[in-house]
Amino acid sequence: MKKIKVNLTVNGKEFTLEVGPKERLLDTLRERLKLTGVKEGCGIGECGACTVILNGEAVNSCLVLTGQLDGSEVITVEGLEVEGRLDPLQQAFIDHHAVQCGFCTPGMLMSARALLDKNPHPNREEIKRAIEGNLCRCTGYQQIIEAIESVAGKGEEEGADYFEWDPD
Amino acid sequence: MKESAARSGNRQGTSGGDFKDCFRPEDYFTASKYFAPESLKEAVEILEGYGGDLKVLAGGTDLLVEYYERLYEVKGWLDLKNIPGLKEIKVFEDRIEIGPLVTHTELEKSENIKEYYPVLNRAAADVGSPQIRNRGTIGGNIITASPAGDLLAPLMAYDAEFKLVSTRGERIVPVGQFFTGPKRTIISSNEILSRIIIPLPGERTYGSWCKVGKRKALIISSITLALVVKFNKERVIKDIRACLGAVAPTPVEIKEVRKRARGKRIEDLNFSELGELVAERISPIDDIRGTAEYRRDVAREIMINALEEIAEKAAE
Ligand SMILES: Cc1cc2nc3c(=O)[nH]c(=O)nc-3n(C[C@H](O)[C@H](O)[C@H](O)COP(=O)(O)OP(=O)(O)OC[C@H]3O[C@@H](n4cnc5c(N)ncnc54)[C@H](O)[C@@H]3O)c2cc1C
Numbered sequence: 377m378k379k380i381k382v383n384l385t386v387n388g389k390e391f392t393l394e395v396g397p398k399e400r401l402l403d404t405l406r407e408r409l410k411l412t413g414v415k416e417g418c419g420i421g422e423c424g425a426c427t428v429i430l431n432g433e434a435v436n437s438c439l440v441l442t443g444q445l446d447g448s449e450v451i452t453v454e455g456l457e458v459e460g461r462l463d464p465l466q467q468a469f470i471d472h473h474a475v476q477c478g479f480c481t482p483g484m485l486m487s488a489r490a491l492l493d494k495n496p497h498p499n500r501e502e503i504k505r506a507i508e509g510n511l512c513r514c515t516g517y518q519q520i521i522e523a524i525e526s527v528a529g530k531g532e533e534e535g536a537d538y539f540e541w542d543p544d
Numbered sequence: 545m546k547e548s549a550a551r552s553g554n555r556q557g558t559s560g561g562d563f564k565d566c567f568r569p570e571d572y573f574t575a576s577k578y579f580a581p582e583s584l585k586e587a588v589e590i591l592e593g594y595g596g597d598l599k600v601l602a603g604g605t606d607l608l609v610e611y612y613e614r615l616y617e618v619k620g621w622l623d624l625k626n627i628p629g630l631k632e633i634k635v636f637e638d639r640i641e642i643g644p645l646v647t648h649t650e651l652e653k654s655e656n657i658k659e660y661y662p663v664l665n666r667a668a669a670d671v672g673s674p675q676i677r678n679r680g681t682i683g684g685n686i687i688t689a690s691p692a693g694d695l696l697a698p699l700m701a702y703d704a705e706f707k708l709v710s711t712r713g714e715r716i717v718p719v720g721q722f723f724t725g726p727k728r729t730i731i732s733s734n735e736i737l738s739r740i741i742i743p744l745p746g747e748r749t750y751g752s753w754c755k756v757g758k759r760k761a762l763i764i765s766s767i768t769l770a771l772v773v774k775f776n777k778e779r780v781i782k783d784i785r786a787c788l789g790a791v792a793p794t795p796v797e798i799k800e801v802r803k804r805a806r807g808k809r810i811e812d813l814n815f816s817e818l819g820e821l822v823a824e825r826i827s828p829i830d831d832i833r834g835t836a837e838y839r840r841d842v843a844r845e846i847m848i849n850a851l852e853e854i855a856e857k858a859a860e
């Protein structure tokens with residue numbers, strides 16, 4: 377089988393991988409790199425549990441082929457924490473009881489992070505739109521939205537202390 | 545390479561479980577090819593050489609769902625990502641050319657698309673979820689040709705044309721001749737969609753977009769309407785396109801609307817009559833997303849709303 381050589385930066389670390397043409401980013405992250413914070417719910421783009429940030433954008437890692445990603449940068453939920461300090465969003469999810477079973481949480485956090493990176497002070501509508509591709513069967517969303525809002529309301533410097541995507 | 549017995553088609557097996565060091569995800573999949581050529585010329589040559597065996601790959605959001613349980617059937621990919629120019633939106637004097645790899649998010653953000661084709665812009669913003677919009681492309685939406693494809697009715701309403709290339713040259717096909725049935729188009733397996741060409745609409749063109757579905761995000765449209773109206777200086781309707789998606793096997797234009805409305809002022813039109821006309825002419829199907837009757841009612845109401853919206857905008 378033809379292997380594809382892919383240089384990939386994941387959570388700030390560089391990897392050179394040889395992947396098969398049908399390997400999904402979800403599998404690369406979970407099975408090769410053991411980043412099991414990335415969850416597989418539906419496998420077909422409906423639930424958002426597998427959401428990661430790819431070159432600054434939230435994507436469903438179940439619908440991306442790793443072979444397409446040479447030169448790309450990926451951030452998973454494991455990349456949010458910096459030197460033992462939680463991302464403000466993670467802390468807010470705890471403080472606002474936005475986590476119950478927790479299966480949707482990594483995906484929710486990544487969708488919310490992708491939003492705040494582009495738009496540090498989104499309003500409620502913008503927050504809802506950013507997480508519309510993430511299903512939560514437990515919380516009813518209210519606490520999640522409030523958690524994100526609490527970070528969105530704060531000054532820029534609060535959210536900036538985390539690994540950032542630089543396209544150049 | 546032979547297909548291994550472990551490859552059952554159960555993709556769930558690819559994650560979870562205790563595979564430890566013996567696990568190599570690619571073992572689950574058949575021998576397959578991957579090409580990412582750097583020019584269109586090379587791409588069509590590869591495609592020609594492999595006949596129908598290769599799948600053209602853009603964002604993968606349709607392909608990876610369609611083949612979710614049978615990825616083993618895919619013999620190989622022709623990835624378009626390295627071909628220059630396919631991600632661009634270019635403005636010319638009389639038209640805009642959109643590369644097939646332009647994503648829904650890019651259509652949503654583009655100032656040019658916003659200004660000239662607001663209906664296409666809003667349709668793109670309504671696709672799936674942010675994750676889907678960030679990967680899914682206009683080219684993939686067109687070639688998938690789902691009756692529920694959100695961009696199709698707007699493209700029809702703006703008289704788009706599609707440029708198809710193969711080793712034998714290129715042809716340009718108007719949107720009205722492109723779709724032949726649900727998930728069917730006239731593209732052949734050796735062709736690549738290389739450009740979406742849309743004439744610039746000119747001044748005094750107004751549009752309205754409506755998508756009605758069951759829940760806000762991730763709905764597959766149960767009905768969409770793209771209405772585009774061009775007025776002359778005297779505020780008389782020069783041209784009008786009422787195009788609907790998800791109500792028939794292909795996107796449809798209700799041409800009778802043109803006959804009835806052209807040459808009139810918008811305030812002289814009978815909106816409910818035109819709504820009724822649209823409802824009569826569509827051939828909706830009963831399915832899990834709604835009954836035929838429901839769709840006819842909805843079609844009438846959204847047509848009336850769209851005309852009201854355009855009348856308001858044109859009066860400004
Ligand atoms: C959860 C979910 C929700 C969705 N919601 C919506 C929605 O609300 N509205 C909607 O319209 N769609 C929706 N979609 C469908 C899909 O995301 C879009 O149709 C998208 O635009 C497809 O683009 P892609 O680049 O991902 O296509 P791909 O999967 O890469 O390709 C799709 C098809 O087009 C062919 N192809 C792609 N580009 C070319 C080209 N340039 N030349 C020749 N052939 C080509 C491929 O071979 C394949 O057959 C949804 C999908 C998912 C998974």
Ligand code: FES
Nearest residue numbers: 417418419424438
């Ligand atoms: S696992 Fe990817 S969206 Fe559900």
Ligand code: FES
Nearest residue numbers: 476477512513514
């Ligand atoms: S907390 Fe259980 S799915 Fe969201």
